Amino acid sequence: MPSFDEVLKEAGEFGRFQKRVFFLLCLTGVTFSFLFVSVVFLGQAPGTFWCRIPGAAELSARCGWTLEEERNLTVLPLRLANESWSQECERVDAAWDASASCVSPLARGAGSLPRTACHGDWVYEQPHASVVSEYNLVCGNAWMLDLTQAVLNLGFLAGAFILGYAADRYGRIVIYLLSCLGVGICGVIVAFAPNFTVFLIFRFLQGLFGKGTWMTCYVIVTEIVGSDQRITGIVIQMFFTLGIMILPGIAYWIPNWQGIQLAISLPNFLFLLYYWAVPESPRWLLTRKKGEKALKIMHDIAKHNGKYLSPHYSEITVSNEEVVNPSFVDLVRTPQMRRSTLILMYAWFTSALIYQGLVMRLGIVGGNLYLDFFISGAVELPAALLILVTIDRIGRRPPFAVSNIVAGIACLVTAFLPEDIPWFKTMVATLGRLGITMAFEIVYLVNTELYPTTLRNFGVSLCSSLCDLGGIIAPFLLFRLATVWLELPLIIFSILAVVCGLLVLLLPETKGIPLPETVDDVEQLSRYHVCFLMQSVLNEPWQL
Secondary structure (H helix, E strand, O other), X not given: OOOHHHHXXXXXXXXXXXXXXXHHHHHHHHHHHHHHHOHHHHOOOOOOEEEOOOOHHHHHHHHOOOHHHHHHHHOHHHHHHOOOOOOOOEEEOOOOOOOOOOOOOOOOOHHHOOEEEOOOOEEEOOOOOOHHHXXXXXXXXXHHHHHHHHHHHHHHHHHHHHHHHHHHHHOHXXXXXXXXXXXXXXXXXXXXXXXXXXXXXXXXXXXXXXXHHHHHHHHHHHHOOOHHHOOHHHHHHHHHHHHHHHHHHHHHHOOOHHHHHHHHHHHHHHHHHHHHOOOOOHHHHHHOXXXXXXXXXXXXXXXXXXXXXXXXXXXXXOOOOOOOOXXXXXXXXXXXXXXXXXXXXXXXHHHHHHHHHHHHHOOOOXXXXXXXXXXXXXXXXXXXXXXXXXXXXXXXXXXXXXXXXHHHHHHHHHHHOOOOOHHHHHHHHHHHHHHHHHHHHHHHHHHHHOOOHHHHHHHHHXXXXXXXXXXXXXXXXXXXXXXXXXXXXXXXXXXHHHHHHHHHHHOOOOOOOOOOOOHHHHHOHHHHHHHHHHHHHHOOOOOO
């Protein structure tokens, strides 16, 4: 019986069929990037706001003031009388006299009145512009904005375990479609959440299902193409970058956070049409002892690619490895699997922490947020191009290691550059963003290549769960440490990145090697790479 790779080679490793499926699934990268970084625009600073003194609303209604007039007559005079006054987070510890004058309501000496912290009495000129003004995430509640991103990443983490396991047990495409439906429904509920608690619950669920769409589409693409085309996974990352470049345009033209939330959530419903366009992964079907279904799909692939399978292809070799419900123990039971799992978990954690940290940093360093965000996304395109140019020429490990080390050095240098040369500081910071983007994109590819088919989706899901842990920590680390010193987070980022760059050198090289089908194949990866090099020199065939 022929192996799957032999059948795939005859059916076409990257023909018309795979290109169509590849393009359709790449669009998932756009919508996932919207969800991944949307907090930058959903949680924008609310603009002008102040704490309303008790009784001011009634006085304003009696006098017929506009919001601007209310602020000018009831808040600004207090600020002028006492420069230490914070109109946003403090108020006079007293109530307005209902009989106060509409022309000059403040009594003399009002600036010396006792003050107290504001609790829920904020007034915003644009009350629905962002989640910050919608749910009063200001002053003492500012940390709750960090919580919204942490909860999203917690959803990613849960999705990695729950949906990663489900995809290995019930199928890739089934979980992909259910996840798309879940992201769309939860996204709509988030947009109309009546309170902050409901917002957090469904943002968590949106993260859970969002992770399901992203990881299953990536695995499907990797499993239906030949070993020489597995870098197509890098191109999916380019669509992620495209989403980052599109998002500031959406946020610029839609004036409120609810509209932005709907715009980035509703497209997920369109992916349900893939039920008729994207088949189940034939590799996965083989691991579940469903060789006939896998062969039928391979005949369909060959037909669409203008190929013809030989008549003796009546059955495909089924993995000899016993199919069991995967667990973490399976990923660390053998030496090579254990080493790869631990290093990849650290690489995922580091990449996500630094990447999200650098993205969210754009919101606190000033400048034009929309333009800066677009440029930061455009910077990621050269990262994918560099990977495409290098990864099949010099292998996976060298660019993986160098990109991490470059990112670390760039973060360290940026932290100590003076503010009076902003162009140079921006250039070095951009180099750091380029480096960590390359590292983030390579870890996706390498992770899928280092696990056998029976454990691939679960392995990718579990290792990438550390990415979600990094995402949970990133907003708290960035915003809290930045209050101590704006550049302090960059020091942490630099240390983590350099260590990661050294560790990934311990991973086996997977350049040109077919995807492993069993754990034994993974344990022999180093030997296979030597065989591949010998085959390249002697031009002799070899196989797993």
